Amino acid sequence: MKKLLTAIAGAAMAATTLVAVPTSATAAPYCGLVWGSLAERSTFVSTTATVRNVRAGQHTCYDRLVIDLRGNLRGYDVRYVTAVYTEGQGLRVPLLGAADLRIIVNAPSYNINTGASTYSPSNRNNIVNVAGYRTFRQAAFLGSFEGQSSFGLGVRARLPFRTFLLKDATTTRLVIDVAHRW
Template sequence: MKKFHTWLAVIVMTVGLGFLAPGPASATMSYCGLEWGSLADSNPAMSTASVTDVRTGQHLCFDRMVVNLNGPVAGYTAQYVPRVVQDGSGFTIPLQGRAFLQVTVNAPSYDSETGTVTYSPAAKAELSNVTGYQTFRQVAYADSFEGYTSIGLGVRARLPFRVFTLDGPGSGSRLVIDVAHCW
């Protein structure tokens, strides 16, 4: 009987450890179910709309930057770069962080017919206060030049991101950039 209890204990412990031990790592594992990458994303179309605002938000698995336009968003480019530069001048935009995303919206920050400014941030070096964000370190305006508006996004590391567009509110639209907190 004592032998039976010993073997039973060994079997129960073996099965129990199988539930507790981690399984093998997989290349398809993702953080929070997010399966994004860190390569450039772009759409070459030009927009007839203008940029009107830039804002940020925090989510459970990622930080988000939203660029509002007063019409349909068409094209954009988002990519990691060694340094964010201002179009036209080539001036380096200083950013906090260990990696830098340059986001270019194929739309100006002014009305292309009248020249009226549609987005003029009070502080170009800090479009949104990202203190306390898990991934974002700084969001800076890199200017609007020849129909393109560029924004520098300093992040804590080269992390996966995604870019997509949303309609609204009203006749406007939004370009959304999400950067994951982890790989």
């Protein structure tokens, strides 16, 4: 009897090691992106940067907005908000899309010594053409006041995004990528 119980126990142990245990399937992140939708910012300190241009592009997994600046940008804040407002006046600017990203750069759109404009779009409510983009719906220039400039980006939904700076000797580019989906 003891031999029979030992044989049964041994067979049971062998059977459990041969049975493949299914692993739980986890969805891979969209396009490998692991971004979030919380605010991204860098510390605001004195800067000599000025806004020069804004442009946009489409990529396979995200839409991209680039703010071109002359000089070394030393501070920005990008976050989802319930509404965006003009700099200085505080007037609400409605944006197309279901979510609004507010972008603040610590750089004016004018020369601080002469007051001459360094960035003045012909249409403040549509600063780049985003027709046909999967995520972007509208990009607006909210103005420049007391050394900082603001932009509003209307997007299809509250989607993950990332921000980063590209710098060389004389220019800085603030890049904002917004994913097409989660």
